[in-house]
Amino acid sequence: MPDEPTPSTVKRLFAACGNRCAFPKCKTLIRDPANNAFVGKMCHIHGEKPSAARYLASQTEDERRGYDNLIVMCSTCHDIIDDKENEELYPAETLRVWKMKQEKAATGKGVALSDTEVSHVIASMTRNTAINGSNIFTVNQMGGQVAHTITNVGPQPRRVTQAAANQLITTLRHHPPVDSFTTECLMGDVESDNLASTLVSILASSGWTWTGTRQSMFAVGAPRGIVVYTPNPTRTLEVFIGWLRAVGFQANGAVDPSLKEVRVFIGANL
Numbered sequence: 001m002p003d004e005p006t007p008s009t010v011k012r013l014f015a016a017c018g019n020r021c022a023f024p025k026c027k028t029l030i031r032d033p034a035n036n037a038f039v040g041k042m043c044h045i046h047g048e049k050p051s052a053a054r055y056l057a058s059q060t061e062d063e064r065r066g067y068d069n070l071i072v073m074c075s076t077c078h079d080i081i082d083d084k085e086n087e088e089l090y091p092a093e094t095l096r097v098w099k100m101k102q103e104k105a106a107t108g109k110g111v112a113l114s115d116t117e118v119s120h121v122i123a124s125m126t127r128n129t130a131i132n133g134s135n136i137f138t139v140n141q142m143g144g145q146v147a148h149t150i151t152n153v154g155p156q157p158r159r160v161t162q163a164a165a166n167q168l169i170t171t172l173r174h175h176p177p178v179d180s181f182t183t184e185c186l187m188g189d190v191e192s193d194n195l196a197s198t199l200v201s202i203l204a205s206s207g208w209t210w211t212g213t214r215q216s217m218f219a220v221g222a223p224r225g226i227v228v229y230t231p232n233p234t235r236t237l238e239v240f241i242g243w244l245r246a247v248g249f250q251a252n253g254a255v256d257p258s259l260k261e262v263r264v265f266i267g268a269n270l
Contacts, residue, residue, distance in 0.1 A: 018106030
């Protein structure tokens with residue numbers, strides 16, 4: 001299609017991104033070397049259509065789809081930046097500065113895309129192939145599942161909607177980030193491990209620094225429990241706990257003087 005970026009533009013853009021989302025506080029890797037999961041999206045600096053954020057009517061089609069009008073984001077930040085309601089928070093001038101800093105810091109550590117990945121990136125940008133979720137696909141993955149929706153029979157897994165995740169990320173970015181946090185869940189509990197991974201992704205996108213996950217042999221705080229540990233007892237944690245309760249999780253915080261850290265317990269759904 002004439003309004004799509006060319007494959008060479010897409011490859012050039014990701015090669016220059018430094019394998020990092022352009023949002024300054026986001027620490028998400030565009031391609032995670034641990035499992036080869038790819039969560040990159042292209043975002044228009046000036047929107048691609050009149051109803052899009054930051055649309056500039058004076059742009060030509062070539063300018064609109066060109067390299068200078070595109071920026072690499074992770075899936076979560078892309079959805080926040082491209083939300084029309086957030087247009088005043090993220091003007092085009094700000095995005096251009098982010099892109100400049102992203103590429104300046106890259107030092108050659110870009111993401112080399114295959115032709116298949118380029119097709120996925122373009123499709124997700126121009127046809128909105130993801131609904132209520134992000135585009136995630138892997139290359140040469142050994143086992144596991146990669147999907148937007150998996151229907152289970154029996155007790156349903158705890159979920160975080162994209163809208164709820166975006167709300168927390170936007171809110172936390174207005175507070176000082178937590179410099180260090182660790183998660184813990186019950187060993188062998190796939191549902192808790194998946195939820196912990198989701199929370200790590202959200203918090204990392206908010207600017208928090210994740211230092212790893214612990215596996216426990218016993219129930220953590222409560223059945224199906226997850227614990228977030230941090231040495232920083234800040235107001236930001238209160239915001240996080242309030243959000244957990246608002247989206248339907250059992251959550252409470254406690255200070256462990258012996259370990260000099262704060263623990264946030266996340267139990268089953270309310």
